[in-house]
Amino acid sequence: MRKPKHKTVERLLKYLEYVKKKMNDGNMSVFSHELAKYVGVSPAQVRQDLMDLEIKGTPQSGYSVEEFFNAICSHLKCERKTKVILIGVGNLGKAILSYFLKRKSTLEIAAAFDSDAQKTGRIFSGTPILNIEEVEKYIKRERIKVAIITTPQESAQRIADLLVRAGIRSIVNFAPVMIQVPENVFVEQIDITLSIEKAAYFADETLEAK
């Protein structure tokens, strides 16, 4: 079976959420059109995804939620939660921390870091906020491999350098600058402003078409 690509991984993560809900509600099975509606894609798309994962269903009862859950988890390697850290407890950082608190995610934000002494030493949304000076020690001790940067633009590169030196292998960067890292470090750049601009563009498109 071939590895899932970007869009597929997105959908699988969404399916996983829905399936968890169904399990909590005591359901034993789920249909492709339910998943399709929840995720916002066509049922055909769902079926094809599930085919790739080699999950079988029946026309009568759809797919077994248990089998489904296990299959996705093993493909996404999310049996045990990956520990990540977050740097920069500003508005965006706080927003992310509280999102993770509410949602049972495949990840766990083990700690957050900031340079502002007013923020450090407290717990926010269940996550301890530590001083940025401790981050290197922390990464090494806890063997953290993934970090989220939500600092201001100006500090992003400096923080990235620090993280890489300490052993971080992959970074999710929300600061609106391209950070430069060694080749063997993975970076995912997420630009919220741009996402909104894009949405607005396509909004216009569809308005005109009607």
Added chain:
Amino acid sequence: MRKPKHKTVERLLKYLEYVKKKMNDGNMSVFSHELAKYVGVSPAQVRQDLMDLEIKGTPQSGYSVEEFFNAICSHLKCERKTKVILIGVGNLGKAILSYFLKRKSTLEIAAAFDSDAQKTGRIFSGTPILNIEEVEKYIKRERIKVAIITTPQESAQRIADLLVRAGIRSIVNFAPVMIQVPENVFVEQIDITLSIEKAAYFADETLEAK
């Protein structure tokens, strides 16, 4: 010339940013490899994008920033800023407001709305925060067509209904629920938690590959 698709629009918006910088610095021209590095794609990709926009360059001086700027602006229809509103001035809402303040965007957040009387009546990051009860009047008076939802999950659907009733034609929704809207309303769902989970997944992938 055919209309730019999703990924292309993303890149064009990034090019635009870089070109603005170059113009501010007094540069007259820009090369494909510069843009490529800034945006994180191959120079070939850049050239192809520019070809589609019918922007011509020369091997010696690359592309004219002015021509470039005008071409992108006209294709993205961003000559005059589109006014949008934001609902929900929590952590994420504030983060977005401050991002837009710093960055010269193609959009302008004309007003923000919240139900908390402690927040309303003030100005945050240059944007007035009004009471949610005024939103319908505001949308109609200012003919706003695009709205950003950054409320808690629980209120998202209710707010969406309200917005649609008031005349909003397209919504960027950050609340982690699929909102249901009439067919003629455009919705862009942005799930930050999911983006991070996805990034973590591909991080793992690349780690293993090495």
Added chain:
DNA sequence: AATTAAAGGTTAATAAATAAACAGGAGGGT
């Protein structure tokens, strides 16, 4: 004057993502 290097323009090839189409089996009703 010829050569080389750097950068753009174009076309073709490949890969990824999405959509469409259709056969087959199990229930349920007549």
Added chain:
DNA sequence: ACCCTCCTGTTTATTTATTAACCTTTAATT
């Protein structure tokens, strides 16, 4: 027993996105 409907499994087609390859131009160099 027959037909109808619903939903799955699979295949094929189509559209989007990305990459690679190759040619051309022009300035600098030898």
